[in-house]
Amino acid sequence: MAAPDKNGAQSTINYNEIPAKIRRRPYYVVLPGLIILIGILIPFVTAIALSFTNYSFKLPTTKFVFLKNWIALLSSKDFYHALSVTLRYAFYCTGVQMVLGTVVAFLLKAENWFTRILKVLFTFPLMVAPAIAVLVWQLMTSNSVGVLEKFLNLLGVFNFPWGASKKTAMFTVVLIDTWVNMPFVILLVSAGINSLPKSPFEAAQVDGAGAWFTFKTLTFPMLKPFMYIALLFRLMAALQEFGIIFALTKGGPGDTLMNISLTAYLTGFTYQSLAKALPYLLILWSIVNVSARLIVNRQRQLTKQAAGIQ
Numbered sequence: 001m002a003a004p005d006k007n008g009a010q011s012t013i014n015y016n017e018i019p020a021k022i023r024r025r026p027y028y029v030v031l032p033g034l035i036i037l038i039g040i041l042i043p044f045v046t047a048i049a050l051s052f053t054n055y056s057f058k059l060p061t062t063k064f065v066f067l068k069n070w071i072a073l074l075s076s077k078d079f080y081h082a083l084s085v086t087l088r089y090a091f092y093c094t095g096v097q098m099v100l101g102t103v104v105a106f107l108l109k110a111e112n113w114f115t116r117i118l119k120v121l122f123t124f125p126l127m128v129a130p131a132i133a134v135l136v137w138q139l140m141t142s143n144s145v146g147v148l149e150k151f152l153n154l155l156g157v158f159n160f161p162w163g164a165s166k167k168t169a170m171f172t173v174v175l176i177d178t179w180v181n182m183p184f185v186i187l188l189v190s191a192g193i194n195s196l197p198k199s200p201f202e203a204a205q206v207d208g209a210g211a212w213f214t215f216k217t218l219t220f221p222m223l224k225p226f227m228y229i230a231l232l233f234r235l236m237a238a239l240q241e242f243g244i245i246f247a248l249t250k251g252g253p254g255d256t257l258m259n260i261s262l263t264a265y266l267t268g269f270t271y272q273s274l275a276k277a278l279p280y281l282l283i284l285w286s287i288v289n290v291s292a293r294l295i296v297n298r299q300r301q302l303t304k305q306a307a308g309i310q
Contacts, residue, residue, distance in 0.1 A: 047278050057272040065275075073279045078255075078263060082280070086259040086287075089245075090238035092174045093181075097234055100178065101185025102227065108186070109193055119190070122183045130243035133180045138248070141172075163249045166256045173257060177244050181237065185230045192226025193219075221302075228299035232292060239288050260284045 051069055055062045073079050104122070108115045125133065140148045141162045152160050163172040196219065204214050242261040245251060251258040251266070258266075260280050268277030 047282060050275055051278040051282060053275050055275040057274065069276050070279050072276065073283075078258070079280070081255060082258055082260045082263040083283075085257060086239060086261075086284070089170065089174070089241060089257075089259060090235055092170070093177045093238040093241075094231065094235045096174060096178050097182045097185050098227065098231060101182045101230070102189050104182075105186045105189035105193060108190060119186075122186055124183075125180050126183050128180060130180060131247045133176055134244055134247035137172075137176050137179070164253065166253050169249055169253060169256045173245050173248055176248065177238070177241065180244070181234060185234060188226055188230040189223065192223050195226075196222055221305075225299055225302045228295055228302065232295045232299070235291055235295065236288050239291065240284065 050062075052064055052066055053062050054065050054068075108119055108122075128136070140146050141160070143149055143159055149160065152158070161168050163169050200218050200222075201214060204218060209217075240261055241259065242265070245257045245259065245262060246265075249257055251262045261284065264277040264280035264284070267280065268274045
């Protein structure tokens with residue numbers, strides 16, 4: 001190994017002359033990541049292996065059934081219904097939260113005492129557990145004492161079904177999810193807005209550019225990397241949502257909100273057939289993984305474009 005000495009000349013360093021304590025430092029850096037990787041791979045590989053068996057809490061022995069569980073899954077109407085619910089829920093939640101969160105972040109762009117108070121208030125739902133949030137919304141939507149029900153009564157709407165009807169159940173859980181998680185989008189987009197460079201906007205103002213032109217050509221393109229980060233986290237969470245749906249309706253009414261997570265839970269723990277539940281979770285992992293990779297790749301491209309790297 002060659003390294004410059006004090007005079008700038010190259011000198012050779014013998015690897016064996018480096019103290020053993022220093023030589024071990026790279027392994028110390030890699031070791032935590034390696035332990036985490038092994039901790040992730042063990043249950044993941046175990047889940048794949050068990051999905052080819054008849055493993056159940058009710059059976060004393062386990063044997064390989066090869067593709068039987070996967071064939072049963074792909075030929076089941078319940079799976080395609082759960083897949084449809086999962087994708088629709090993720091699309092509605094992510095779309096609504098991204099749009100509203102971005103709009104609110106721009107409305108809070110001004111720095112004054114009022115916007116500072118609102119930013120603090122908007123962070124409160126993030127501190128609430130999903131089950132507690134559902135309980136709060138159940139009280140607010142109660143037909144007897146609910147605040148929202150009384151407000152709807154003023155508009156001439158009585159006994160709104162909320163989560164009790166197949167027609168409004170999806171709307172209700174999306175509403176609760178938006179209340180809980182939209183502040184996360186607001187915080188990320190607000191951070192992106194505050195980090196934008198001022199010189200391009202000052203130049204555009206000098207050139208007489210309008211507000212819409214400035215937003216379309218400067219603000220929005222430079223803000224896209226931050227929005228993709230928010231999109232990544234919210235989409236991944238929405239695809240795997242369990243707590244809000246389970247706490248509100250347990251997948252009902254009927255099977256209206258039975259997404260992949262709830263169907264896997266019901267199959268694995270209620271029916272005690274873990275081997276049949278694992279294919280659901282592995283397919284869900286595949287969907288989340290592919291979606292995350294697409295978003296991350298796009299976010300990297302936008303970051304390179306913003307930095308002037310092609």
